[in-house]
Amino acid sequence: MGTDEWTESIGEKSDIEQCDVAYEYLVQRRMGDESPTEFDAGLRRKIDIWIMPFLCMIYFLQFLDKTLLNYSAAMGIKKGLKGNEFSNLGTIFYASYIFAEPFMSYVLQTKRLAKSLSVCIILWGVVLAAHAACKTYASLMIVRTLLGILESSSALGVIAIGNMYYTKSEQASRIGYWSVHSGTATMAGALLSFAFQHVRTTRFVSWQILFLVVGLATVLFGVVAWFYLPDNVTNAWFLDDDEKMATLEHIRGNLTGTESKTCKRSQVYELFFRDKFTWPMLLLTATSQIVTGAIGTFSVTIIGTFGFNSYVSALVQIPLGAIIVIIILIVTQLVSYFGNITIIMASMFVPSVIGAIAMLCLDLTKQKVGNLLSLYLLYSGSCAISLIYVWNTVNTAGHTKRMLRNALTMICFSLSSLLGPQMFRASEFPHYTSAKIAILVTQAVSIPLALGIGYITKKENYRRDCNSQQSETQSSVPTKEFEFLDLTDNENSHFRYLI
Template identity: 60%
Template sequence: MSSDLEKPTETVSEIHSYDGETVKDNDSYDGAFAFVKKNQLAGAENLSESNQKRVVKKLDWHILPVLCAIYFLQFLDKSLLNYAAAMGIKKNLVGNEFANLSTIFYAAYIFGEPFVAYLLQKFPLSKILGLFIVLWGIVVACHAACKTYASLMVVRTLLGIFESSSAVSLIIISGMYYTKPQQAARMGIWSVMAGSATIVGGLLSFAFQHVHTTRFLSWQILFLFMGIITSLFGVFVAFYLPDNVTSAKFLNDDEKLVILENIRSNQTGTKSKKFKKEQIKELLFHDKLTWPYFLLTITSQIVTGAIGTFSVTITLSFGFDSYQSALLQLPVGALIIIIILTATQLVARYGHITYIMASMFVPTVIGCIVLLSTNVATHKVGNLLAMYLLYSGSSCITLIYAWISANTAGTSKKFFRSAMTMIAFSIACIIGPQLFQANSYPGYRPAKITLLVTQVACIPITFLVGYIAKRENKLRDSETEVELPENFEFLDMTDIQNKNFRYTY
């Protein structure tokens, strides 16, 4: 970046002053720094392509299923409110109270995000994440005891705070273990759990609508069931998931070094325990990508907030009954899986994330136009198919995860950029449900117009982010090359401090 933005916490000469054997403050540096300095590879064959593939495959078997399960549960648990709409939870709610339950969840998510990001960096990541999963599972189960609007507002608030740990953790963990192209592919895999959760949620809603007891309503049993499962899984995460590459018990020292050599090219390191205020200052005031990313996330995800809470309600407005509306969520899950896998695998293989992301908004724009131009009462199948198209733009959040992970270095900066992304996502998810006001039922025309405008706006914003990244690379290419110390990739330098860093676009 340009010289007026260069505010590194340490100069290159200061970094050179370290003797390579001892470090003044180990917590200031990446957790892998001392390990890389201390250990040597057993042989050059360990860095062979075949061996790297073997170790990455081993990671995929041990780490990736856990990430998938975490994302699956967090998406399903927060979406249970949507499915409960077809199961009778709205009977005691009036006006916009149902929409407010979604709003308070994301308001709490925003409130909790900075504190959660700090705790996840400062303390062992897996233990804190496991604790939060247990807590949100308990809160999900507590939904079953709620009989009033006020009590539902309380549990939705607590759920938002505890679930704010999930996406940030998964973005950071993916960056710890995988190269940038590998991150895009793996983020695509764990992100499709949103689609899987949508399918399972629809099936659970349909199944539990047939469960009747004298003591509990069907939606109460559903919340209790999922809450117990989530809490038990949180305990598993706390004890099984490693805190860093160097603490992974399923890897021997040579395999750990292979992983660290594999991710060295990222120049984003793994994780430092020391919270650095100067990296937050850099993120907020000196990084040209920060606010365009923030704007892109809000604008693109308003549609997610809308359909995430109101997809069943919208489907009901087309003329389908409650059973049909629950089952019609199954194609949504399959569609989300197809879109996310296609987009992330294309990025992993070919790059060009700017063009691929921009293209994802086109189907959503078409869907909005169809919804605005057709009659709800007479074209229910056409409206349903148009609503399915909205999930294309919604699914771009996975590429945003991959983009910010690839373009951010420095532990505190990574955690808080991820947190800012989730804050922007939450703001969008607050705006989305509020578009569907009770007085605009069943057409919800103002909401559909807003979705059309925001999705159209996402296309130039995406190209703006890509242009900024490309321009910064050109500026660095034109500058004199800076010599950096050995293993600088693990010195917890930010992308602005490290002049060898190049942005993905």
């Protein structure tokens, strides 16, 4: 099929612009009946070399940068803060994150993805470094607000870029590769906190130097990303034309395309009112990630209540980071090779439930090791966000719908992270009983929620298998190219969900 026939089948130029950018590229290249170039292990390795380091580093920096507040608790940032003001610094970050997320979703879809993301990275690095100049509670609230706004671009951008290059099974493993850096960032933060506690200057205290150094490093990485991170497959500078087409053919079977620069109201409406998975998935995100907000800001403080000093409280974060890495790698690789995302996700909440029960039962200071191990168990449920990323990526088609679903997921994640620190009230120090009970309840509720979503998914796939008649939308487009027409998973009867 030639260019003219393609154009006629899909409509006028304005209709073509509604499609995926890959469709436009294929039209220009007259790929109709040509045999696709082979996508081999060498090309996959080439994409991994040039794309994965950027995704890993972006996720590493966004996690490290936002959790420096946690580590600075052991470095003196609380001096001068009263009552719940430290909790409020954690809360305002996520409040601003929630506020900015829909705007960032729109910008990242309609503008140049990598360039927009790079600007955000540079700016949040500047804001992070500006923490060093803060001497009052009000000034800290301002920089935390700005940091939340700018970092709201990170997960959205990383997920969108990764979706362009890999098949569904590859995406599950690659999401594991970059999301494990929440663990490496935890370890790095612990080591940096321990190291900078020994730094003394007449002008800055240790936590201010930490923010300044990490902020400047973030700015430098943002500049590198501006020049070397491509916006999509069609303008990936490290691929030649044959390799670009081979990559597009490789991901054709995802039925999710790459990206579309048109924000479609119909896909927004479908996500909110016609998609049976939207609200259950958002509820699961909210309940499962309450624990993340709680321990993300207060893990050092909690460990301090076990009787450890500030140096040890920082160092024991290192095995915690290693645990995060191990959990995420195991579960994402299992999903990549075997599927069964429902069972794997539901099982992740069991250790968290056990950990929460143990923390409520153990003596706070007499059983230090038991309390510490219980805290470590909580991170199993926290790591479930990685599989939620996978579910959103492989089970959502339609670029506007996928971007908005990811934005809503991050809003729910942020709401949970916002509520988590507020559960730790100064009046309940050092036991924080209410917070521990809330963690137990939310992790327990997440198990039937995950299983329920899996049941709905299985029933929907069965319904589609039984219904062999194609939708009206699909019957009017070229069979070979419908994968790049930016159809949603509801519009495309060929689409099957990962269970």
